[in-house]
Amino acid sequence: xxxxxxxxxxxxxxxxxxxxxxxxxxxxxxxxxxxxxxxxxxxxxxxxxxxxxxxxxxxxxxxxxxxxxxxxxxxxxxxxxxxxxxxxxxxxxxxxxxxxxxxxxxxxxxxxxxxxxxxxxxxxxxxxxxxxxxxxxxxxxxxxxxxxxxxxxxxxxxxxxxxxxxxxxxxxxxxxxxxxxxxxxxxxxxxxxxxxxxxxxxxxxxxxxxxxxxxxxxxxxxxxxxxxxxxxxxxxxxxxxxxxxxxxxxxxxxxxxxxxxxxxxxxxxxxxxxxxxxxxxxxxxxxxxxxxxxxxxxxxxxxxxxxxxxxxxxxxxxxxxxxxxxxxxxxxxxxxxxxxxxxxxxxxxxxxxxxxxxxxxxxxxxxxxxxxxxxxxxxxxxxxxxxxxxxxxxxxxxxxxxxxxxxxxxxxxxxxxxxxxxxxxxxxxxxxxxxxxxxxxxxxxxxxxxxxxxxxxxxxxxxxxxxxxxxxxxxxxxxxxxxxxxxxxxxxxxxxxxxxxxxxxxxxxxxxxxxxxxxxxxxxxxxxxxxxxxxxxxxxxxxxxxxxxxxxxxxxxxxxxxxxxxxxxxxxxxxxxxxxxxxxxxxxxxxxxxxxxxxxxxxxx
Numbered sequence: 001x002x003x004x005x006x007x008x009x010x011x012x013x014x015x016x017x018x019x020x021x022x023x024x025x026x027x028x029x030x031x032x033x034x035x036x037x038x039x040x041x042x043x044x045x046x047x048x049x050x051x052x053x054x055x056x057x058x059x060x061x062x063x064x065x066x067x068x069x070x071x072x073x074x075x076x077x078x079x080x081x082x083x084x085x086x087x088x089x090x091x092x093x094x095x096x097x098x099x100x101x102x103x104x105x106x107x108x109x110x111x112x113x114x115x116x117x118x119x120x121x122x123x124x125x126x127x128x129x130x131x132x133x134x135x136x137x138x139x140x141x142x143x144x145x146x147x148x149x150x151x152x153x154x155x156x157x158x159x160x161x162x163x164x165x166x167x168x169x170x171x172x173x174x175x176x177x178x179x180x181x182x183x184x185x186x187x188x189x190x191x192x193x194x195x196x197x198x199x200x201x202x203x204x205x206x207x208x209x210x211x212x213x214x215x216x217x218x219x220x221x222x223x224x225x226x227x228x229x230x231x232x233x234x235x236x237x238x239x240x241x242x243x244x245x246x247x248x249x250x251x252x253x254x255x256x257x258x259x260x261x262x263x264x265x266x267x268x269x270x271x272x273x274x275x276x277x278x279x280x281x282x283x284x285x286x287x288x289x290x291x292x293x294x295x296x297x298x299x300x301x302x303x304x305x306x307x308x309x310x311x312x313x314x315x316x317x318x319x320x321x322x323x324x325x326x327x328x329x330x331x332x333x334x335x336x337x338x339x340x341x342x343x344x345x346x347x348x349x350x351x352x353x354x355x356x357x358x359x360x361x362x363x364x365x366x367x368x369x370x371x372x373x374x375x376x377x378x379x380x381x382x383x384x385x386x387x388x389x390x391x392x393x394x395x396x397x398x399x400x401x402x403x404x405x406x407x408x409x410x411x412x413x414x415x416x417x418x419x420x421x422x423x424x425x426x427x428x429x430x431x432x433x434x435x436x437x438x439x440x441x442x443x444x445x446x447x448x449x450x451x452x453x454x455x456x457x458x459x460x461x462x463x464x465x466x467x468x469x470x471x472x473x474x475x476x477x478x479x480x481x482x483x484x485x486x487x488x489x490x491x492x493x494x495x496x497x498x499x500x501x502x503x504x505x506x507x508x509x510x511x512x513x514x515x516x517x518x519x520x521x522x523x524x525x526x527x528x529x530x531x532x533x534x535x536x537x538x539x540x541x542x543x544x545x546x547x548x549x550x551x552x553x554x555x556x557x558x559x560x561x562x563x564x565x566x567x568x569x570x571x572x573x574x575x576x577x578x579x580x581x582x583x584x585x586x587x588x589x590x591x592x593x594x595x596x597x598x599x600x601x602x603x604x605x
Contacts, residue, residue, distance in 0.1 A: 023050025029097035034058035049165030243278035274325035419567035462494035
């Protein structure tokens, strides 16, 4: 067969296979065009998950009649004025989105340019353009897309349910809305608004947090740590959640590069490394990070969907993310997320507990109907029971607080207060000026011991165990070269190795903490991670796991009776130790119940 040029419409349909994967892809491309056009408000409407109808309307600078026609031509764009792919400052630049969408659907574009007295409308059906005609329209542009993929029926078969497609679109719009708090967004599914956020005003970092909080859930803003770090021309800002605010998947981890939402596997590896000491392996923190990179240090022309980027120095980026997150987590001190206390109060306020409380009160005949100061107490009531006691009832303390019980201690100076008792030989109850704090003594001491072990390792190094017979490990040549390059870093963690010919390394010493290990498996895992992530997470994780286990077994056990001095010493050490708000597995070490919330439980507020 002879080589021939494909017709333009077929070229556009092929491009659509990469650019427009599903309705969410079309919405993303159209919204990015609106953002590049300087829009202050963007409205999105979908029906049937976007398959039968979707529209994006903005109040940007709009298009003239000539620009409207050009916009449907392949690789026609206004975003590369100097034809330089090394200085891309807009979200779009390839000029593929509109012609790709128009080649597989029925599109109507209506626009009025800034300063123009009339608008214009252009219709495109399956790649066929019709004549432009005048149309009434406010300044800005609206794009209506009907019957997506009708011109490529094979693609229709791969679309999921309406709910699934709507979820993908919602996620795409949320990502764009988080990166642009100065723009108002609405997303309507034909029945209700899925998303409706107004334009934020004020300090940029605070307005960005307001927008992220509105999208990720109000609990995030209360439990977010501010990130602001710079290194060699790169700047990282945003917010990261406390370790005790976590999820079972990474769906609420967002990275934006120059306000472009990207998915980068090294980013997830960096986050995992930063939170390694604070979360179990199957739990994930919540965060939204915004990375500013000079355009010449970044390649966004990697994939037509523009969700992938390439950094000139990926190691620098990863190091910045890890160090910024670790610094913020260290600054959090003993702080734990407010969701912990909210969950505890929610348990008290559950319908079942409320019903039991009411039934108990009814059985005890305790009501508010008795005259005050009448001296009458119904049989079985709390008041008549008090008459038979020489003193007011109180919970029996399992310990005495060094003879200071009942004295006025200056616990207001201490964030975690002064110990008042120990319950079930497991939980320390302390009092602050405006709250009650309940501490899990085992979880708290586990974190304290673990942090002490880490400090010792950092100051004295990791003890090494020499192998009687050195272990020879065969790898492919690239992996062997990479792991030998990291030999200095590995030696600091107790693993001593060196090259032993092409594709082979010899291991001479291993960390003593690891005991008997599968050296072959360890080296191969390390090599895979170094090739993929340029890091040594496997060894760090194994050392961390061993230290965590040792800390767990070496800490104060549940069921051990503590005296007052020991309890207060534990509280003071928690206040002085970073990350003491959660144990090594991400579980909270204490719950703080504010008096105002407790008073609400008893109807005092």
